[in-house]
Amino acid sequence: MNSITNVSRRSFLQGALSAGALVLSVRLVPEVLWAADTPSGSRADQSVLHPSVYLGVDTDGTVYIIAHRSEMGTTSRTSLPLVLAEELDADWSRVKVQQAIGDARYGSQDTDGSHSIRDFYDPMREAGGAARLMLIRAAAQQWGVPEGECSTEPHVVVHKGSGKKAGYGELATTAAKLPVPKKEELNFKPPTAWRYVGKGQSSYDLEDICTGKAKFGMDARMEDMVYASIEHPPVLGGKLKSYDEKAPLQVKGVRQTVVIDTFTPPHHFQPLGGIAVIADNTWSAMKGRQKLKPVWDNGPHAAYNSEQFKKELQQTARKPAKAARNQGDVDAAFAQGGKILEAEYYVPHLAHASMEPPVALADYRDGKVTVWASTQNPQSVQEVITEKLGVPKEAVTCHVPLLGGGFGRKSKPDFAAEAAILSKKVGHPVKVVWSREDDIHFDYFHTVSAMYMKAALGSNGMPTAWLQRSVFPSIGTTFNVDATAAGAGELQQGWTDLPFDIPNMRAENAGAAAHVRIGWLRSVANIYHAFAAQSFANECAHAAGRDSVEYLLALVGSARIVDIKKSAPEYPNYGGSLETYPIDTARYRRVIELAAEKSGWGKKKLDKGQGMGIAVHRSFLTYVATVVQVEVNDQGELRIPRVDTAVDAGLVVNPEATRNQFEGAAVFGTSLARFGEITATDGVVDQSNFDSYPVSRMNEAPYQTNVHIVESSAPPAGVGEPGVPPFAPALCNAIFAATGKRVRELPLSRAKLA
């Protein structure tokens, strides 16, 4: 599927790389030259952004590697180039990482779904391996020796017999004349020879971040640019009736106001509409906005009240719904009796609240658009601007600076389209800066969900029947307003993939209408599905009078591959084949046992008000078990002194970055479990900033999260998201152990723990 072509003989070398440089591109490159341009015009800047290929080796020995995925904190911008550098046998200190623009030649650039390493591990090592072989062949040719006698040391080809050595830079010109070897010719390094993979490197941008030099989307600047702050319709789909066109112009620095039309449904990635205040600086734009006095026709979503909606979801969850997975005969098994347990769970809407709100700078001129956007998907920026401005996709160039967090919000490019529309209207480059209030009010929210759970426990305390039903507005409503049922992609996430060894099991789902924009949030449907399933599993353990860890292992059952297609034919397995990525209960068992052992489960003396809880979950093809330890004092105040998370993500390229991801996931999980709640009154979101939508601060976060990575040679899986789902149920299971109080509705801030 990945062809590798040598494009170095073509005329693309007008950018960073000097003539004779060896350049390889992978993944079906149609060899179209893309002219690099950058805000500042220095040659070095142009080199850094030159995006026509994945890899270049320059005659001075500099290795350029393209990072085509967005960097929002997962370190993929470092880790993927590191894979390439490994097989190239490059010296990392001589590698320059260049961020790609949006271009379909790179394949998917949608940096979500925790699949950067999973999908691009092989293409990167093939590119590196092919280049290394070409350099070896170039050296063999120059020295007149068989290529089999040559090998590499970092950045150097060596011939042991004669002691000859040549640097990659010296060999680049000769190597560029050779045909690119086929994949079958490549000899990959044995893992014992790895210098980088499995050992990792700190972020390529570490020093720049720590010194304030790193450039985020918020930091993009252009000559002659103006700033925009946009008043959006307070209710989704609302239309502007009137506003004060004059008062904003009284504010010093305000230049003009521009109306952006409300979208035609479905909203998809279109701008919401509203009134933009254009000014000389961000502050003037924000201040001018306060003078707009807009009057809106709020439309049908003004009838949305989340408190009422919650009751409707819960009622729906009590009625039979469509089965997405069916195994054995659940109804017959319930009819046979046993100890019946029922429980209902609820998780509200959540907002992403990345530290950098949505921001984009766009420059429209002469039918072309150049954008700098904090986007997880520059190709979708191209698409939405193409759609909105009627320019061809090739006329839209999207640069991707660092993202100040993303968590799924920045996969949607509505804000970049706003900047492009405004730039065309005002004749300047326009930087659109969303305020925190804009970000919280107008998010693509994590959906709201209600779950109903029922089990019959047999005489040994294990379930003979298990029924689970979830109800939530689907992400599909963002693309089709009439979508009423969840897709298989949402139901695979912790619902149809339940690994428990229960003979009779059914997973059901019912849809609901959406009244706000729904989108992906870090680990998506896994959040509420895992909360319900892993909390309920713990309720069963308690009802059976058994230890939580021992019971969870018994539920998972013996080591086996779950034949998931038999009971859930539509199960998509995150796009991975079940042959390569089976649902393997041995791996569930291993992470449970590891997390339990490392946490001191069953060995620690716990005082009054202290408790430990466990949950296990597979998402994005990675297995995670989390043990949370809590303290709840007499006032009901919660402290989380320690978390132990065991991770089996297959081969881990960058262990330290992976640990950082799972430490962060524990904090992210703490935020959503303790505080996360978006509500709406008359269609208007009630929360607006970190006072009304709090996220964990240092004193509220786990004090210590220990991440235990399972050594594995299995194919790499995701690490950005999988730490989140097991956290909330593990926390609530720990609270139950500490206090006897079972929390079935999030956030905890609504629960009385005293």
Place this chain on the structure above:
Amino acid sequence: MIQLKVNGVQRSFDGEPDMPLLWYLRDILGLTGTKFGCGMALCGACTVHQNGKAVRSCITTMQRAAGSEIRTIEDVAAHGLHPVQKAWMEVSVPQCGYCQSGQIMQAISLLNEKQKPTDQDIDDGMSGNICRCGTYQRIRAAIKAAAGERA
């Protein structure tokens, strides 16, 4: 005309006196290391030093900045990396990195006041700074490392 010193350079400003220092630094001086996060002193991403003390530049108006000495993240490494920055790198604190300028400015201020901060001191000093990626335990470790007390 408002006079102030930014990173050792004397500046004058004749714009709106209610403009927050944050936007003056970012939009007018182009010092983009200081970040916008909330506009209400709730997150600390905009933290700079005013006369040596950490302040939230998003609610510090130019009027209130008048006559003072402002120091931003850009100046901290002007003569080589600061020990706090070195510690941040050793511990590999950042994920996305957006809040880290503010975290570092806050940590420097904390360490100026408490040379050997306890966990409680660190909680008290740093809990005004949000990191949505959740790097808090590394921030704590880096502060301890910078204080010469390995975590």
